Amino acid sequence: xxxxxxxxxxxxxxxxxxxxxxxxxxxxxxxxxxxxxxxxxxxxxxxxxxxxxxxxxxxxxxxxxxxxxxxxxxxxxxxxxxxxxxxxxxxxxxxxxxxxxxxxxxxxxxxxxxxxxxxxxxxxxxxxxxxxxxxxxxxxxxxxxxxxxxxxxxxxxxxxxxxxxxxxxxxxxxxxxxxxxxxxxxxxxxxxxxxxxxxxxxxxxxxxxxxxxxxxxxxxxxxxxxxxxxxxxxxxxxxxxxxxxxxxxxxxxxxxxxxxxxxxxxxxxx
Amino acid sequence: xxxxxxxxxxxxxxxxxxxxxxxxxxxxxxxxxxxxxxxxxxxxxxxxxxxxxxxxxxxxxxxxxxxxxxxxxxxxxxxxxxxxxxxxxxxxxxxxxxxxxxxxxxxxxxxxxxxxxxxxxxxxxxxxxxxxxxxxxxxxxxxxxxxxxxxxxxxxxxxxxxxxxxxxxxxxxxxxxxxxxxxxxxxxxxxxxxxxxxxxxxxxxxxxxxxxxxxxxxxxxxxxxxxxxxxxxxxxxxxxxxxxxxxxxxxxxxxxxxxxxxxxxxxxxx
Numbered sequence: 001x002x003x004x005x006x007x008x009x010x011x012x013x014x015x016x017x018x019x020x021x022x023x024x025x026x027x028x029x030x031x032x033x034x035x036x037x038x039x040x041x042x043x044x045x046x047x048x049x050x051x052x053x054x055x056x057x058x059x060x061x062x063x064x065x066x067x068x069x070x071x072x073x074x075x076x077x078x079x080x081x082x083x084x085x086x087x088x089x090x091x092x093x094x095x096x097x098x099x100x101x102x103x104x105x106x107x108x109x110x111x112x113x114x115x116x117x118x119x120x121x122x123x124x125x126x127x128x129x130x131x132x133x134x135x136x137x138x139x140x141x142x143x144x145x146x147x148x149x150x151x152x153x154x155x156x157x158x159x160x161x162x163x164x165x166x167x168x169x170x171x172x173x174x175x176x177x178x179x180x181x182x183x184x185x186x187x188x189x190x191x192x193x194x195x196x197x198x199x200x201x202x203x204x205x206x207x208x209x210x211x212x213x214x215x216x217x218x219x220x221x222x223x224x225x226x227x228x229x230x231x232x233x234x235x236x237x238x239x240x241x242x243x244x245x246x247x248x249x250x251x252x253x254x255x256x257x258x259x260x261x262x263x264x265x266x267x268x269x270x
Numbered sequence: 271x272x273x274x275x276x277x278x279x280x281x282x283x284x285x286x287x288x289x290x291x292x293x294x295x296x297x298x299x300x301x302x303x304x305x306x307x308x309x310x311x312x313x314x315x316x317x318x319x320x321x322x323x324x325x326x327x328x329x330x331x332x333x334x335x336x337x338x339x340x341x342x343x344x345x346x347x348x349x350x351x352x353x354x355x356x357x358x359x360x361x362x363x364x365x366x367x368x369x370x371x372x373x374x375x376x377x378x379x380x381x382x383x384x385x386x387x388x389x390x391x392x393x394x395x396x397x398x399x400x401x402x403x404x405x406x407x408x409x410x411x412x413x414x415x416x417x418x419x420x421x422x423x424x425x426x427x428x429x430x431x432x433x434x435x436x437x438x439x440x441x442x443x444x445x446x447x448x449x450x451x452x453x454x455x456x457x458x459x460x461x462x463x464x465x466x467x468x469x470x471x472x473x474x475x476x477x478x479x480x481x482x483x484x485x486x487x488x489x490x491x492x493x494x495x496x497x498x499x500x501x502x503x504x505x506x507x508x509x510x511x512x513x514x515x516x517x518x519x520x521x522x523x524x525x526x527x528x529x530x531x532x533x534x535x536x537x538x539x540x
Contacts, residue, residue: 109494111451144414146451147476147492157453181381181416183427206417211481222417224379 003267008033008061010200010244011040014258016251019044023056025255029263033061033240035100041090050093061098061240062137062173062198063091068104069121070114070151077117080104084125092132097239098197099129100173101138103152105145114151119161122170130169137197138162139173142181144211155179155188162195171197174232175244177204177215180223189231196237200244201225201270215245217261219269229270241270273537278303278331280470280514281310284528286521289314293326295525299533303331303510305370311360320363331368331510332407332443332468333361338374339391340384340421347387350374354395362402367509368467369399370443371408373422375415384421389431392440400439407467408432409443412451414481425449425458432465441467444502445514447485450474450493459501466507470514471495471540485515487531489539499540511540 009031014022019040026034034053041049041063053060066087071077091099101122106114122136129136140158141150152158158172172195179185189196203221208214218225229241243262250258279301284292289310296304304323311319311333323330336357341347361369371392376384392406399406410428411420422428428442442465449455459466473491478484488495499511513532520528 106492109492111492111494115453142413143451144412144478144481147474148478151451152453153451154453181413181421181423183385183422183424204417208414208418208481211414211478222376222379222381224381 004030004263005032006239006241007031007263007266008035008240008242009259009262010035010064010242011037012064013243013245013250013262014255015246017255019049020052021255023052023058025259026058027056029259031259031263032059033242034058035062035064035242035244036060036094036096037064038087038090046090046093053094060094060096061242062100063087063094063096064100065102066099066125066136067101067150070104070107070117072107077121081121081124084121085128088125088129088132088134091134096134098135098137098173100198101136102141103138103150105148106151111146111151118152119164122161122165126165126169130166135168135197136170137173138170139175139198140178142178142211155182155192156184159188159192159195167195171195173198173200175200176223176225176228177202180204180228185228186231189228189235193235196232196235198239198242199229199232199237200242201229201266202243202245213246213248215247217245217250218243218265225270241266274300274533275302276509276511277301277533277536278305278510278512279529279532280305280334280512281307282334283513283515283520283532284525285516287525289319290322291525293322293328295529296328297326299529301529301533302329303512304328305332305334305512305514306330306364306366307334308357308360316360316363323364330364330366331512332370333357333364333366334370335372336369336395336406337371337420340374340377340387342377347391351391351394354391355398358395358399358402358404361404366404368405368407368443370468371406372411373408373420375418376421381416381421388422389434392431392435396435396439400436405438405467406440407443408440409445409468410448412448412481425452425462426454429458429462429465437465441465443468443470445470446493446495446498447472447474450498455498456501459498459505463505466502466505468509468512469499469502469507470512471499471536472513472515483516483518485517487515487520488513488535495540511536
Protein backbone atom coordinates (compact mmCIF):
# COMPACT_ATOMS: atom_id res chain seq x y z
CA UNK A 1 0.00 0.00 0.00
CA UNK A 2 2.87 2.39 0.72
CA UNK A 3 3.88 2.31 -2.91
CA UNK A 4 0.54 3.72 -4.01
CA UNK A 5 0.10 6.09 -1.07
CA UNK A 6 0.30 9.11 -3.40
CA UNK A 7 -1.72 7.68 -6.29
CA UNK A 8 -4.73 9.63 -7.50
CA UNK A 9 -7.15 8.54 -10.21
CA UNK A 10 -7.99 11.54 -12.33
CA UNK A 11 -11.58 11.05 -13.29
CA UNK A 12 -11.08 11.84 -16.97
CA UNK A 13 -9.28 8.47 -17.08
CA UNK A 14 -12.66 6.86 -16.32
CA UNK A 15 -14.71 9.31 -18.41
CA UNK A 16 -17.42 6.72 -19.18
CA UNK A 17 -18.07 6.02 -15.48
CA UNK A 18 -20.08 8.14 -13.06
CA UNK A 19 -18.49 9.83 -10.07
CA UNK A 20 -20.15 7.25 -7.84
CA UNK A 21 -18.75 4.30 -9.78
CA UNK A 22 -15.32 5.91 -9.90
CA UNK A 23 -14.97 6.65 -6.18
CA UNK A 24 -16.39 3.23 -5.26
CA UNK A 25 -13.82 1.60 -7.53
CA UNK A 26 -11.03 3.70 -5.99
CA UNK A 27 -12.10 2.57 -2.52
CA UNK A 28 -12.35 -1.08 -3.60
CA UNK A 29 -8.88 -1.02 -5.19
CA UNK A 30 -7.20 0.97 -2.44
CA UNK A 31 -6.50 4.07 -4.51
CA UNK A 32 -6.38 6.83 -1.92
CA UNK A 33 -7.14 9.91 -4.07
CA UNK A 34 -9.44 10.94 -6.87
CA UNK A 35 -9.31 14.08 -9.04
CA UNK A 36 -12.82 15.25 -9.82
CA UNK A 37 -13.96 16.96 -13.01
CA UNK A 38 -16.67 19.55 -12.83
CA UNK A 39 -18.89 18.01 -15.49
CA UNK A 40 -19.06 14.92 -13.27
CA UNK A 41 -19.94 17.05 -10.26
CA UNK A 42 -22.67 18.71 -12.33
CA UNK A 43 -24.19 15.30 -13.13
CA UNK A 44 -24.95 14.58 -9.47
CA UNK A 45 -24.90 18.01 -7.86
CA UNK A 46 -22.24 19.30 -5.47
CA UNK A 47 -23.84 18.07 -2.24
CA UNK A 48 -24.20 14.54 -3.47
CA UNK A 49 -20.67 14.64 -4.93
CA UNK A 50 -19.30 15.64 -1.53
CA UNK A 51 -21.24 12.82 0.14
CA UNK A 52 -20.16 10.22 -2.42
CA UNK A 53 -16.50 11.08 -1.99
CA UNK A 54 -16.75 11.19 1.80
CA UNK A 55 -18.66 7.92 2.02
CA UNK A 56 -16.10 6.18 -0.18
CA UNK A 57 -13.31 7.40 2.08
CA UNK A 58 -11.38 8.80 -0.88
CA UNK A 59 -9.55 12.13 -0.76
CA UNK A 60 -9.76 14.70 -3.53
CA UNK A 61 -6.40 15.69 -4.99
CA UNK A 62 -7.81 18.33 -7.31
CA UNK A 63 -10.86 19.69 -9.05
CA UNK A 64 -10.57 20.19 -12.78
CA UNK A 65 -11.00 22.88 -13.86
CA UNK A 66 -11.03 26.63 -13.47
CA UNK A 67 -9.33 28.99 -15.88
CA UNK A 68 -10.50 29.88 -19.42
CA UNK A 69 -9.90 33.54 -18.57
CA UNK A 70 -9.54 35.24 -21.98
CA UNK A 71 -12.73 36.49 -23.59
CA UNK A 72 -13.33 39.22 -26.16
CA UNK A 73 -15.37 41.49 -23.88
CA UNK A 74 -15.14 42.73 -20.30
CA UNK A 75 -18.53 41.14 -19.61
CA UNK A 76 -17.29 37.86 -21.00
CA UNK A 77 -14.20 37.98 -18.81
CA UNK A 78 -16.31 38.81 -15.75
CA UNK A 79 -18.49 35.76 -16.46
CA UNK A 80 -15.34 33.61 -16.52
CA UNK A 81 -14.31 35.02 -13.13
CA UNK A 82 -17.73 34.13 -11.72
CA UNK A 83 -17.35 30.62 -13.04
CA UNK A 84 -13.92 30.37 -11.43
CA UNK A 85 -15.43 31.40 -8.09
CA UNK A 86 -17.98 28.57 -8.44
CA UNK A 87 -15.09 26.22 -9.19
CA UNK A 88 -13.32 27.41 -6.02
CA UNK A 89 -16.53 26.73 -4.08
CA UNK A 90 -16.69 23.20 -5.46
CA UNK A 91 -13.03 22.56 -4.67
CA UNK A 92 -13.51 23.87 -1.12
CA UNK A 93 -16.63 21.75 -0.57
CA UNK A 94 -14.84 18.64 -1.77
CA UNK A 95 -11.77 19.37 0.36
CA UNK A 96 -9.63 19.40 -2.78
CA UNK A 97 -6.01 20.36 -2.37
CA UNK A 98 -5.94 22.27 -5.65
CA UNK A 99 -8.16 23.80 -8.31
CA UNK A 100 -6.53 23.14 -11.69
CA UNK A 101 -6.40 26.15 -13.98
CA UNK A 102 -6.56 25.47 -17.71
CA UNK A 103 -5.98 29.06 -18.61
CA UNK A 104 -7.79 29.31 -21.93
CA UNK A 105 -6.94 30.27 -25.52
CA UNK A 106 -6.87 33.72 -27.07
CA UNK A 107 -10.23 34.87 -28.45
CA UNK A 108 -8.41 36.21 -31.52
CA UNK A 109 -4.88 36.20 -32.98
CA UNK A 110 -3.35 38.18 -30.12
CA UNK A 111 -1.95 35.50 -27.85
CA UNK A 112 0.07 38.10 -25.95
CA UNK A 113 -3.06 39.98 -24.97
CA UNK A 114 -4.68 36.69 -23.91
CA UNK A 115 -1.75 36.03 -21.58
CA UNK A 116 -2.43 39.38 -19.96
CA UNK A 117 -6.08 38.40 -19.49
CA UNK A 118 -4.95 35.20 -17.78
CA UNK A 119 -2.75 37.10 -15.34
CA UNK A 120 -5.57 39.56 -14.61
CA UNK A 121 -8.08 36.75 -14.20
CA UNK A 122 -5.95 34.82 -11.73
CA UNK A 123 -5.38 38.02 -9.74
CA UNK A 124 -9.14 38.46 -9.48
CA UNK A 125 -9.75 34.91 -8.28
CA UNK A 126 -6.87 34.79 -5.77
CA UNK A 127 -8.56 36.57 -2.82
CA UNK A 128 -11.66 34.38 -3.14
CA UNK A 129 -9.54 31.22 -3.28
CA UNK A 130 -7.33 32.28 -0.37
CA UNK A 131 -10.35 32.89 1.86
CA UNK A 132 -11.62 29.40 1.12
CA UNK A 133 -8.26 27.68 1.50
CA UNK A 134 -8.10 26.49 -2.10
CA UNK A 135 -4.82 26.62 -4.00
CA UNK A 136 -4.87 27.50 -7.67
CA UNK A 137 -2.66 25.34 -9.87
CA UNK A 138 -1.61 26.85 -13.20
CA UNK A 139 -1.19 23.93 -15.59
CA UNK A 140 0.82 24.72 -18.71
CA UNK A 141 -0.68 22.77 -21.61
CA UNK A 142 1.18 21.27 -24.55
CA UNK A 143 1.68 23.85 -27.33
CA UNK A 144 -0.56 21.70 -29.55
CA UNK A 145 -3.45 23.09 -27.47
CA UNK A 146 -2.36 26.74 -27.59
CA UNK A 147 -5.13 27.78 -29.98
CA UNK A 148 -7.97 25.93 -28.27
CA UNK A 149 -7.27 25.35 -24.58
CA UNK A 150 -4.41 27.34 -23.07
CA UNK A 151 -2.20 30.20 -24.13
CA UNK A 152 0.06 29.18 -21.22
CA UNK A 153 2.21 26.44 -22.73
CA UNK A 154 5.52 26.08 -20.91
CA UNK A 155 6.66 25.38 -17.38
CA UNK A 156 8.71 28.55 -17.46
CA UNK A 157 5.74 30.69 -18.41
CA UNK A 158 3.54 29.05 -15.77
CA UNK A 159 6.25 29.42 -13.12
CA UNK A 160 6.92 33.07 -13.90
CA UNK A 161 3.19 33.74 -13.73
CA UNK A 162 2.76 31.80 -10.48
CA UNK A 163 5.67 33.63 -8.90
CA UNK A 164 3.81 36.91 -9.18
CA UNK A 165 1.40 35.56 -6.52
CA UNK A 166 1.64 34.25 -2.96
CA UNK A 167 2.84 30.63 -3.23
CA UNK A 168 0.37 29.65 -0.50
CA UNK A 169 -2.43 30.36 -2.99
CA UNK A 170 -0.98 29.96 -6.51
CA UNK A 171 1.36 27.29 -7.84
CA UNK A 172 1.95 25.23 -10.95
CA UNK A 173 0.83 21.77 -12.00
CA UNK A 174 3.31 19.64 -13.93
CA UNK A 175 1.70 17.17 -16.33
CA UNK A 176 4.23 15.00 -18.13
CA UNK A 177 2.13 14.87 -21.31
CA UNK A 178 2.30 18.63 -21.64
CA UNK A 179 5.93 19.23 -20.67
CA UNK A 180 8.06 16.18 -21.56
CA UNK A 181 9.42 17.66 -24.80
CA UNK A 182 10.70 20.89 -23.19
CA UNK A 183 14.47 21.40 -23.63
CA UNK A 184 14.44 23.27 -20.30
CA UNK A 185 12.36 20.66 -18.50
CA UNK A 186 14.75 19.78 -15.69
CA UNK A 187 16.05 23.31 -15.19
CA UNK A 188 12.49 24.56 -14.97
CA UNK A 189 11.33 21.87 -12.54
CA UNK A 190 14.26 22.83 -10.30
CA UNK A 191 13.38 26.52 -10.57
CA UNK A 192 9.79 25.71 -9.60
CA UNK A 193 10.84 24.54 -6.13
CA UNK A 194 8.14 25.52 -3.65
CA UNK A 195 5.64 26.25 -6.41
CA UNK A 196 4.64 22.76 -7.60
CA UNK A 197 1.13 21.95 -6.37
CA UNK A 198 0.29 19.01 -8.62
CA UNK A 199 1.87 16.28 -10.71
CA UNK A 200 0.05 14.34 -13.45
CA UNK A 201 1.28 11.26 -15.26
CA UNK A 202 0.34 9.40 -18.45
CA UNK A 203 2.45 8.71 -21.55
CA UNK A 204 2.97 10.09 -25.07
CA UNK A 205 2.09 7.43 -27.63
CA UNK A 206 3.80 7.09 -31.01
CA UNK A 207 2.59 7.66 -33.66
CA UNK A 208 0.46 10.66 -32.73
CA UNK A 209 -2.97 10.53 -34.21
CA UNK A 210 -5.49 12.75 -32.42
CA UNK A 211 -3.22 14.84 -30.19
CA UNK A 212 -5.99 15.36 -27.61
CA UNK A 213 -6.73 11.66 -27.23
CA UNK A 214 -3.16 10.45 -27.72
CA UNK A 215 -2.38 9.87 -24.05
CA UNK A 216 -1.37 6.40 -23.10
CA UNK A 217 -0.90 4.28 -20.01
CA UNK A 218 2.40 4.90 -18.24
CA UNK A 219 5.06 2.75 -19.89
CA UNK A 220 3.38 2.60 -23.30
CA UNK A 221 5.01 5.74 -24.72
CA UNK A 222 8.22 7.75 -24.93
CA UNK A 223 8.17 9.82 -21.74
CA UNK A 224 11.04 9.37 -19.25
CA UNK A 225 8.66 9.06 -16.31
CA UNK A 226 11.01 8.03 -13.48
CA UNK A 227 13.44 10.85 -14.28
CA UNK A 228 10.68 13.46 -14.35
CA UNK A 229 9.13 12.08 -11.17
CA UNK A 230 12.52 12.21 -9.42
CA UNK A 231 13.00 15.81 -10.54
CA UNK A 232 9.53 16.86 -9.33
CA UNK A 233 10.14 15.14 -6.03
CA UNK A 234 13.57 16.76 -5.86
CA UNK A 235 11.85 20.12 -6.26
CA UNK A 236 9.95 19.43 -3.06
CA UNK A 237 6.62 18.11 -4.32
CA UNK A 238 5.36 15.30 -2.09
CA UNK A 239 1.62 15.46 -2.83
CA UNK A 240 -0.72 13.22 -4.79
CA UNK A 241 0.29 11.99 -8.26
CA UNK A 242 -2.65 11.92 -10.63
CA UNK A 243 -3.04 9.44 -13.47
CA UNK A 244 -4.81 11.42 -16.18
CA UNK A 245 -5.36 9.62 -19.48
CA UNK A 246 -7.67 10.66 -22.30
CA UNK A 247 -7.81 7.64 -24.57
CA UNK A 248 -10.78 5.83 -26.08
CA UNK A 249 -9.39 2.34 -25.46
CA UNK A 250 -8.81 3.15 -21.80
CA UNK A 251 -12.26 4.71 -21.53
CA UNK A 252 -13.70 1.45 -22.83
CA UNK A 253 -11.85 -0.70 -20.28
CA UNK A 254 -13.96 -1.92 -17.29
CA UNK A 255 -12.92 -0.25 -14.03
CA UNK A 256 -12.04 -3.54 -12.35
CA UNK A 257 -9.56 -4.25 -15.14
CA UNK A 258 -8.32 -0.68 -15.51
CA UNK A 259 -7.62 0.21 -11.89
CA UNK A 260 -5.33 -2.78 -11.20
CA UNK A 261 -3.45 -1.94 -14.42
CA UNK A 262 -3.07 1.69 -13.34
CA UNK A 263 -1.67 0.57 -9.98
CA UNK A 264 0.71 -1.89 -11.62
CA UNK A 265 2.03 0.63 -14.15
CA UNK A 266 2.22 3.39 -11.56
CA UNK A 267 4.45 1.23 -9.37
CA UNK A 268 6.54 -0.08 -12.28
CA UNK A 269 6.90 3.00 -14.46
CA UNK A 270 6.55 6.18 -12.36
CA UNK B 271 5.94 42.04 -58.81
CA UNK B 272 7.96 43.75 -56.09
CA UNK B 273 5.48 42.58 -53.48
CA UNK B 274 6.19 38.93 -54.24
CA UNK B 275 9.90 39.34 -54.87
CA UNK B 276 10.71 37.17 -51.85
CA UNK B 277 7.96 34.58 -52.31
CA UNK B 278 8.98 30.93 -52.52
CA UNK B 279 6.65 28.02 -53.17
CA UNK B 280 7.67 25.17 -50.91
CA UNK B 281 7.03 22.08 -52.93
CA UNK B 282 5.23 20.20 -50.16
CA UNK B 283 2.42 22.69 -50.77
CA UNK B 284 2.00 21.10 -54.20
CA UNK B 285 2.73 17.55 -53.05
CA UNK B 286 0.52 15.98 -55.74
CA UNK B 287 2.40 17.72 -58.57
CA UNK B 288 5.76 16.75 -60.07
CA UNK B 289 8.82 18.98 -59.77
CA UNK B 290 8.40 19.83 -63.44
CA UNK B 291 4.78 20.89 -63.08
CA UNK B 292 5.60 22.88 -59.95
CA UNK B 293 8.50 24.88 -61.38
CA UNK B 294 6.61 25.52 -64.63
CA UNK B 295 3.66 26.82 -62.62
CA UNK B 296 5.99 29.05 -60.57
CA UNK B 297 7.43 30.50 -63.77
CA UNK B 298 3.97 31.02 -65.28
CA UNK B 299 2.68 32.78 -62.17
CA UNK B 300 5.80 34.85 -61.55
CA UNK B 301 6.79 33.16 -58.28
CA UNK B 302 10.56 33.68 -58.15
CA UNK B 303 11.60 30.85 -55.81
CA UNK B 304 10.83 27.21 -55.15
CA UNK B 305 11.83 25.03 -52.20
CA UNK B 306 12.56 21.51 -53.38
CA UNK B 307 11.95 18.32 -51.43
CA UNK B 308 14.31 15.42 -51.87
CA UNK B 309 11.64 12.85 -52.65
CA UNK B 310 10.69 15.01 -55.63
CA UNK B 311 14.33 15.20 -56.71
CA UNK B 312 14.54 11.42 -56.43
CA UNK B 313 11.57 11.02 -58.79
CA UNK B 314 13.42 12.66 -61.68
CA UNK B 315 17.08 12.36 -60.69
CA UNK B 316 19.33 15.22 -59.62
CA UNK B 317 20.61 16.18 -63.08
CA UNK B 318 17.16 16.50 -64.54
CA UNK B 319 15.96 18.37 -61.42
CA UNK B 320 18.76 20.90 -61.89
CA UNK B 321 17.85 21.31 -65.57
CA UNK B 322 14.12 21.68 -64.85
CA UNK B 323 14.71 24.40 -62.28
CA UNK B 324 17.24 26.22 -64.46
CA UNK B 325 15.05 26.03 -67.59
CA UNK B 326 12.07 27.41 -65.66
CA UNK B 327 14.20 30.34 -64.47
CA UNK B 328 13.17 29.73 -60.85
CA UNK B 329 15.65 30.01 -57.96
CA UNK B 330 15.86 27.43 -55.19
CA UNK B 331 15.37 28.86 -51.71
CA UNK B 332 16.04 25.59 -49.92
CA UNK B 333 16.27 21.85 -50.18
CA UNK B 334 14.25 19.90 -47.67
CA UNK B 335 15.65 18.03 -45.88
CA UNK B 336 18.79 16.88 -44.10
CA UNK B 337 18.90 16.03 -40.44
CA UNK B 338 17.43 12.92 -38.75
CA UNK B 339 20.71 12.54 -36.86
CA UNK B 340 19.81 10.38 -33.84
CA UNK B 341 20.05 6.62 -34.30
CA UNK B 342 20.57 3.82 -31.80
CA UNK B 343 23.96 2.68 -33.16
CA UNK B 344 27.16 4.35 -34.34
CA UNK B 345 26.70 2.69 -37.72
CA UNK B 346 23.17 4.05 -37.93
CA UNK B 347 24.36 7.55 -37.10
CA UNK B 348 27.14 7.30 -39.69
CA UNK B 349 24.58 6.33 -42.32
CA UNK B 350 22.59 9.45 -41.43
CA UNK B 351 25.72 11.58 -41.89
CA UNK B 352 26.27 10.04 -45.33
CA UNK B 353 22.69 10.85 -46.24
CA UNK B 354 23.21 14.44 -45.07
CA UNK B 355 26.26 14.73 -47.33
CA UNK B 356 24.13 13.59 -50.28
CA UNK B 357 21.56 16.23 -49.29
CA UNK B 358 24.33 18.86 -49.28
CA UNK B 359 25.36 17.70 -52.76
CA UNK B 360 21.79 18.08 -53.98
CA UNK B 361 21.45 21.53 -52.44
CA UNK B 362 24.76 22.60 -53.99
CA UNK B 363 23.80 21.28 -57.43
CA UNK B 364 20.48 23.12 -57.29
CA UNK B 365 22.11 26.34 -56.10
CA UNK B 366 19.91 26.27 -53.00
CA UNK B 367 20.57 28.93 -50.40
CA UNK B 368 19.93 26.53 -47.52
CA UNK B 369 19.63 22.86 -46.65
CA UNK B 370 16.82 22.51 -44.11
CA UNK B 371 17.64 20.29 -41.13
CA UNK B 372 14.77 18.41 -39.54
CA UNK B 373 16.88 17.09 -36.73
CA UNK B 374 15.14 13.82 -35.92
CA UNK B 375 13.51 12.21 -32.88
CA UNK B 376 15.15 10.20 -30.13
CA UNK B 377 15.47 6.48 -30.90
CA UNK B 378 14.36 5.75 -27.32
CA UNK B 379 13.09 7.66 -24.27
CA UNK B 380 16.30 9.66 -23.80
CA UNK B 381 15.54 12.91 -25.62
CA UNK B 382 18.57 14.56 -23.98
CA UNK B 383 20.93 12.02 -25.52
CA UNK B 384 19.24 12.53 -28.88
CA UNK B 385 19.93 16.25 -28.66
CA UNK B 386 23.60 15.41 -28.19
CA UNK B 387 23.50 13.24 -31.32
CA UNK B 388 22.01 16.15 -33.25
CA UNK B 389 24.82 18.47 -32.17
CA UNK B 390 27.42 15.84 -33.06
CA UNK B 391 25.78 15.15 -36.40
CA UNK B 392 25.67 18.79 -37.43
CA UNK B 393 29.33 19.15 -36.45
CA UNK B 394 30.20 16.26 -38.76
CA UNK B 395 28.28 17.70 -41.72
CA UNK B 396 29.52 21.30 -41.33
CA UNK B 397 32.92 20.96 -43.08
CA UNK B 398 31.33 19.21 -46.06
CA UNK B 399 28.63 21.87 -46.32
CA UNK B 400 31.08 24.74 -45.95
CA UNK B 401 33.27 23.43 -48.77
CA UNK B 402 30.24 23.29 -51.06
CA UNK B 403 28.87 26.68 -50.07
CA UNK B 404 25.64 25.29 -48.57
CA UNK B 405 24.22 26.73 -45.38
CA UNK B 406 22.54 24.39 -42.92
CA UNK B 407 19.29 25.66 -41.45
CA UNK B 408 18.23 24.13 -38.13
CA UNK B 409 14.43 24.20 -38.10
CA UNK B 410 12.86 23.78 -34.68
CA UNK B 411 9.67 21.77 -35.07
CA UNK B 412 6.47 22.13 -33.08
CA UNK B 413 6.61 20.10 -29.84
CA UNK B 414 3.77 17.95 -31.20
CA UNK B 415 6.44 16.36 -33.44
CA UNK B 416 9.05 15.84 -30.72
CA UNK B 417 8.59 12.07 -30.61
CA UNK B 418 8.53 11.47 -34.35
CA UNK B 419 10.38 14.20 -36.26
CA UNK B 420 12.58 16.49 -34.20
CA UNK B 421 13.89 16.61 -30.66
CA UNK B 422 14.75 20.27 -31.38
CA UNK B 423 11.49 22.06 -30.65
CA UNK B 424 12.05 25.69 -29.74
CA UNK B 425 13.66 28.73 -31.34
CA UNK B 426 15.83 29.12 -28.27
CA UNK B 427 17.16 25.59 -28.49
CA UNK B 428 17.81 25.92 -32.23
CA UNK B 429 19.51 29.28 -31.78
CA UNK B 430 21.75 28.08 -28.95
CA UNK B 431 22.73 25.08 -31.06
CA UNK B 432 23.34 27.19 -34.17
CA UNK B 433 25.47 29.62 -32.20
CA UNK B 434 27.98 26.87 -31.47
CA UNK B 435 28.88 26.95 -35.21
CA UNK B 436 30.11 29.52 -37.73
CA UNK B 437 27.05 31.57 -38.76
CA UNK B 438 28.25 31.51 -42.35
CA UNK B 439 27.49 27.78 -42.40
CA UNK B 440 24.81 27.11 -39.75
CA UNK B 441 21.70 29.13 -38.96
CA UNK B 442 18.09 28.63 -37.95
CA UNK B 443 14.88 28.44 -39.95
CA UNK B 444 11.78 30.07 -38.47
CA UNK B 445 8.51 28.41 -39.50
CA UNK B 446 5.47 30.14 -38.05
CA UNK B 447 3.53 26.87 -37.72
CA UNK B 448 6.19 25.50 -35.40
CA UNK B 449 6.92 28.58 -33.29
CA UNK B 450 3.82 30.81 -33.10
CA UNK B 451 2.77 29.57 -29.64
CA UNK B 452 6.13 30.27 -27.97
CA UNK B 453 5.91 32.74 -25.06
CA UNK B 454 9.46 33.84 -25.89
CA UNK B 455 8.80 34.16 -29.62
CA UNK B 456 9.68 37.81 -30.12
CA UNK B 457 12.58 37.82 -27.67
CA UNK B 458 14.02 34.77 -29.39
CA UNK B 459 13.61 36.15 -32.90
CA UNK B 460 15.49 39.25 -31.77
CA UNK B 461 18.24 37.14 -30.20
CA UNK B 462 18.56 35.19 -33.45
CA UNK B 463 19.78 38.28 -35.33
CA UNK B 464 22.37 37.20 -37.86
CA UNK B 465 21.40 33.55 -37.56
CA UNK B 466 18.07 33.38 -39.41
CA UNK B 467 18.57 31.66 -42.77
CA UNK B 468 14.98 30.84 -43.66
CA UNK B 469 11.39 31.88 -42.95
CA UNK B 470 8.35 29.72 -43.65
CA UNK B 471 4.71 30.76 -43.52
CA UNK B 472 1.35 28.98 -43.36
CA UNK B 473 -1.35 29.15 -40.69
CA UNK B 474 -2.60 27.16 -37.68
CA UNK B 475 -6.18 26.05 -38.25
CA UNK B 476 -8.76 25.66 -35.48
CA UNK B 477 -9.87 23.11 -34.48
CA UNK B 478 -6.81 20.91 -34.73
CA UNK B 479 -7.51 17.53 -36.16
CA UNK B 480 -4.43 15.80 -37.57
CA UNK B 481 -1.63 18.00 -36.24
CA UNK B 482 0.67 17.09 -39.15
CA UNK B 483 -1.85 18.04 -41.82
CA UNK B 484 -3.43 20.93 -39.93
CA UNK B 485 -1.60 23.70 -41.76
CA UNK B 486 -3.74 26.23 -43.52
CA UNK B 487 -3.44 29.01 -46.06
CA UNK B 488 -2.17 32.27 -44.59
CA UNK B 489 -5.10 34.17 -43.14
CA UNK B 490 -7.23 31.08 -42.41
CA UNK B 491 -5.88 30.46 -38.90
CA UNK B 492 -4.79 32.08 -35.66
CA UNK B 493 -1.16 33.05 -36.33
CA UNK B 494 -0.19 36.73 -36.12
CA UNK B 495 1.67 36.61 -39.42
CA UNK B 496 2.45 40.30 -40.03
CA UNK B 497 3.87 40.71 -36.53
CA UNK B 498 6.09 37.65 -36.85
CA UNK B 499 7.21 38.68 -40.35
CA UNK B 500 8.09 42.15 -39.07
CA UNK B 501 10.09 40.62 -36.21
CA UNK B 502 11.99 38.27 -38.52
CA UNK B 503 12.73 41.14 -40.89
CA UNK B 504 13.75 43.26 -37.92
CA UNK B 505 16.23 40.54 -36.99
CA UNK B 506 17.91 41.07 -40.33
CA UNK B 507 16.42 38.32 -42.47
CA UNK B 508 15.81 39.55 -46.02
CA UNK B 509 15.82 36.25 -47.91
CA UNK B 510 13.07 34.18 -49.52
CA UNK B 511 9.82 33.53 -47.64
CA UNK B 512 8.53 30.02 -48.24
CA UNK B 513 4.86 29.08 -48.27
CA UNK B 514 4.83 25.56 -46.82
CA UNK B 515 1.40 24.00 -46.33
CA UNK B 516 0.62 20.34 -45.70
CA UNK B 517 -3.12 20.08 -46.15
CA UNK B 518 -5.19 17.64 -48.19
CA UNK B 519 -7.60 20.26 -49.52
CA UNK B 520 -4.71 22.40 -50.73
CA UNK B 521 -3.01 19.37 -52.24
CA UNK B 522 -6.19 18.71 -54.20
CA UNK B 523 -6.40 22.28 -55.57
CA UNK B 524 -5.23 22.69 -59.22
CA UNK B 525 -1.97 24.66 -59.45
CA UNK B 526 -3.49 27.40 -61.59
CA UNK B 527 -6.06 28.02 -58.85
CA UNK B 528 -3.69 27.52 -55.95
CA UNK B 529 -0.76 29.69 -57.00
CA UNK B 530 -2.82 32.87 -57.53
CA UNK B 531 -4.42 32.28 -54.11
CA UNK B 532 -0.98 31.87 -52.50
CA UNK B 533 0.18 35.15 -54.07
CA UNK B 534 -2.97 36.96 -52.97
CA UNK B 535 -2.79 35.71 -49.38
CA UNK B 536 0.95 36.26 -49.19
CA UNK B 537 0.48 39.91 -50.14
CA UNK B 538 -2.58 40.39 -47.92
CA UNK B 539 -1.63 38.41 -44.82
CA UNK B 540 2.18 38.15 -44.50
